[in-house]
Amino acid sequence: MRQEFAKGLIYTHARLSENTKTTLEAAAFLYGLIELLTEKGLLTIEELDERKHEVSKRLVIKNRINEVGVLLQEPEYDKYSFKDEAIIDCEKRIHLCKAGCCRLPFALSKQDIREGVLHWDLGRPYIISQDKKGYCIHLQRGSFRCMVREYRAVPCRAYDCRKDNTIWLDFEKKIINPEILRDDWPHCVPFQDERS
Ligand code: SF4
Ligand code: SF4
Numbered sequence: 001m002r003q004e005f006a007k008g009l010i011y012t013h014a015r016l017s018e019n020t021k022t023t024l025e026a027a028a029f030l031y032g033l034i035e036l037l038t039e040k041g042l043l044t045i046e047e048l049d050e051r052k053h054e055v056s057k058r059l060v061i062k063n064r065i066n067e068v069g070v071l072l073q074e075p076e077y078d079k080y081s082f083k084d085e086a087i088i089d090c091e092k093r094i095h096l097c098k099a100g101c102c103r104l105p106f107a108l109s110k111q112d113i114r115e116g117v118l119h120w121d122l123g124r125p126y127i128i129s130q131d132k133k134g135y136c137i138h139l140q141r142g143s144f145r146c147m148v149r150e151y152r153a154v155p156c157r158a159y160d161c162r163k164d165n166t167i168w169l170d171f172e173k174k175i176i177n178p179e180i181l182r183d184d185w186p187h188c189v190p191f192q193d194e195r196s
Helices: 002-039 045-063 090-097 110-115 154-158
Strands: 168-170
Touching: none
Parallel strands: none
Antiparallel strands: none
16 A cells, blocks of 8 residues: 555656646746737737636636546446446456456546445556556456456446457467566556547
């Protein structure tokens, strides 16, 4: 837990420093431009204030300011009425794939977060929590069973490994992609779009 908090703080501070630097640069550029335009009589402060108000309203909507720095499932579906579950013969393949699908990161939904069963990475809200080898922490290692099957997220329900060569080089011939089995398989790339 302590390590997760430390990771979270490092992430927050790094983002803050980067954002502050970018904001300062943008502000310097903008103030310089405003000064030039007012000096040349092309702009009045009143006009600028009025336009700033309009633009900031548009930006709040566009950038969904309340969720900056946070990854959430989008679009969000009610997982308990989700109809498009992928039906795959996992039992016959698990000895080959070793539940490689449960190494693919994805963002939780607001429903998952409110429910509080699925754990998310405190260092990267709201990506599913993974162990050091990149496996979802809800996967029972050894048996490769999902310990929260009833509560699993929409991406887990919808994910179709048949179409994903990250897992199968050839699904029908049961040829696994060896990369997904490697201990150091990269697991830090958010995977939300493909699984939603
Ligand atoms: S990778 Fe495919 S076959 Fe293997 S457990 Fe996941 S969904 Fe099932
Ligand atoms: S919640 Fe279950 S199905 Fe989803 S990634 Fe974790 S172990 Fe796999």
